[in-house]
Amino acid sequence: MMRILGLSAYYHDSAAVLLEEGKIVAAAQEERFSRKKHDASFPKNAAAWCLKQAGGPLDAVVYYEKPLLKFERILSTALAIAPLGFKAFAAAMPDWLHQKLWLPSVIEEEMEKLGCGRVPVYFSGHHQAHAASAFFASPFERAAILTLDGVGEWTTTALGRGQGNRFELLHELRFPHSLGLLYSAFTFHCGFRVNSGEYKLMGLAPYGEPRFAETIRQKLIDLRDDGSFRLNLEYFGYLQGQTMTNNRFSALFGVPRRLPEAALTQVYCDLARSIQEVTEEIVLRLARTLHAATGEEDLCLAGGVALNCVANGRLLREGPFRRIWVQPAAGDAGGALGAALALHHLHYGAARPAPTEDAMRGAVLGPEYGDEEILAAVKHENLTARRMTDDELNAFVAHQITDGKVIGYFQGRAEFGPRALGARSILADARSSAMQSQLNLKIKFRESFRPFAPVVLAERASDFFDLHSASPYMLFTAPVQVSHRKKSGATARELSARVHELRSDIPAVTHLDYSARVQTVDHRENPRLHALLKAFERETGCPVLINTSFNVRGEPPVCHPREALACFLDTGIDILVLGNFVIDKSTIPAGFFQSRKPRTFAPD
Numbered sequence: 001m002m003r004i005l006g007l008s009a010y011y012h013d014s015a016a017v018l019l020e021e022g023k024i025v026a027a028a029q030e031e032r033f034s035r036k037k038h039d040a041s042f043p044k045n046a047a048a049w050c051l052k053q054a055g056g057p058l059d060a061v062v063y064y065e066k067p068l069l070k071f072e073r074i075l076s077t078a079l080a081i082a083p084l085g086f087k088a089f090a091a092a093m094p095d096w097l098h099q100k101l102w103l104p105s106v107i108e109e110e111m112e113k114l115g116c117g118r119v120p121v122y123f124s125g126h127h128q129a130h131a132a133s134a135f136f137a138s139p140f141e142r143a144a145i146l147t148l149d150g151v152g153e154w155t156t157t158a159l160g161r162g163q164g165n166r167f168e169l170l171h172e173l174r175f176p177h178s179l180g181l182l183y184s185a186f187t188f189h190c191g192f193r194v195n196s197g198e199y200k201l202m203g204l205a206p207y208g209e210p211r212f213a214e215t216i217r218q219k220l221i222d223l224r225d226d227g228s229f230r231l232n233l234e235y236f237g238y239l240q241g242q243t244m245t246n247n248r249f250s251a252l253f254g255v256p257r258r259l260p261e262a263a264l265t266q267v268y269c270d271l272a273r274s275i276q277e278v279t280e281e282i283v284l285r286l287a288r289t290l291h292a293a294t295g296e297e298d299l300c301l302a303g304g305v306a307l308n309c310v311a312n313g314r315l316l317r318e319g320p321f322r323r324i325w326v327q328p329a330a331g332d333a334g335g336a337l338g339a340a341l342a343l344h345h346l347h348y349g350a351a352r353p354a355p356t357e358d359a360m361r362g363a364v365l366g367p368e369y370g371d372e373e374i375l376a377a378v379k380h381e382n383l384t385a386r387r388m389t390d391d392e393l394n395a396f397v398a399h400q401i402t403d404g405k406v407i408g409y410f411q412g413r414a415e416f417g418p419r420a421l422g423a424r425s426i427l428a429d430a431r432s433s434a435m436q437s438q439l440n441l442k443i444k445f446r447e448s449f450r451p452f453a454p455v456v457l458a459e460r461a462s463d464f465f466d467l468h469s470a471s472p473y474m475l476f477t478a479p480v481q482v483s484h485r486k487k488s489g490a491t492a493r494e495l496s497a498r499v500h501e502l503r504s505d506i507p508a509v510t511h512l513d514y515s516a517r518v519q520t521v522d523h524r525e526n527p528r529l530h531a532l533l534k535a536f537e538r539e540t541g542c543p544v545l546i547n548t549s550f551n552v553r554g555e556p557p558v559c560h561p562r563e564a565l566a567c568f569l570d571t572g573i574d575i576l577v578l579g580n581f582v583i584d585k586s587t588i589p590a591g592f593f594q595s596r597k598p599r600t601f602a603p604d
Contacts, residue, residue, distance in 0.1 A: 006340030088241030126152020133338030191258030208269030227285030366414030554602030
């Protein structure tokens, strides 16, 4: 049996993935073990956990990009702009000279530390890995492939086509012309962290007007009909490596870069809306070009830009493809998976079973903890937990949510990728007009405008959302059905006031433009969460809940029961569910909390 370990590291979201005969046995991000959000270090903990799941010795290790090609790009860029950017180049060199240029040796040494002995080490192209993660994990026998991100080695966008156990990349766009970097430049200018805050920019966009979109088209980007483009590099700072934007960028839009944590004024909402509109336009043009070139009916997406669920939703509604499948770990973490799949099929030539379902199996591919570990964590906190049957648990949780309670929900294997899908989730009532603010301010400790996603019974999804496709990974937005909308009549322009406008029967998950980032739940794919939604539907008539990740700002989602307990005890979560065990905060003596040291939460 062929066993392959895929790795991504040293940029952001390091991860490890184990394949056995092409099947995904284990997949996890390093951040879930180190508790350092977007951890970029070598994924030694994730790799160690994956190897424990292996049924035998490892045959190969593969890394998700080619370091020498990446170094060529960095060196060529530095020489092209010299003497500008010398400080940033000099600061980056120690890492390259002492570690990254010697990755084969580094990986060999790390594997030996993990007890694997000498294992062959391979390297995949960055966008080859993204494409493999999209196509080989998809439910399609043949499909078009589109990958979009900041940059790998040189490629920033790739268009391809796959069939069976092979694929080819037909066209590419190359650095420094990058949709991912363009979007990240606006992320940076609006005061959010690059490679972390892009989803915040997406969530901010509906509060704005696209009044800068034409300026972007006229000044920042030369966009062609086929979706290819060139950026006007006079307005960006990332070639010099110090900042994403420069003073010309600020002058062009008449607004300085917002400082992190500063007040969000309307102009930043308008910037967010403008770049979101341009991004969607580029994605649509590229998709139409790809469809015309390949004639394929189905499309697979990966790369960090593929996590832009608003663009995905529009592509699903307006684009030329019949079906779209997005890799749920579309960013660099998923590169570890793609590298392993590419090695298995392209290098070793392994046949691909006729795909009838997606290979991600709901993306619940991470660590799982049994009753013994749950009870040990509960005992360590000097708490007690009540055990319930499945039916008792679902009825109890549904009733508590109806009563306005917030639930920390910890079940089975952890998710792989950035989305909470019901394994490490916080659940609450989507019908509550106050719940969005309550969750943001008292539990997540983050900006009040941040939207929450609905999780809905798959068989009832079309009753609430204009969505004609499954969305198990929360990677498509869809309009709320007109029958469930409300007109607020509000005229407020201030962001803080607009957040609280009542827009639908499920206001806590309805954005300003009546859209929602939908997760559909099928009873065959996620029977436990489906049963809970059914219990809530029986209680209220509504098959929709809020589903957000089980974490607080600045921290990755919880992985182990001890982290779930800490998050529960240090926030406003009311009920904690660990498997079939329940802890109700209202039953914990007040003196228990007086002895706990308050936690501070870092910006994210």
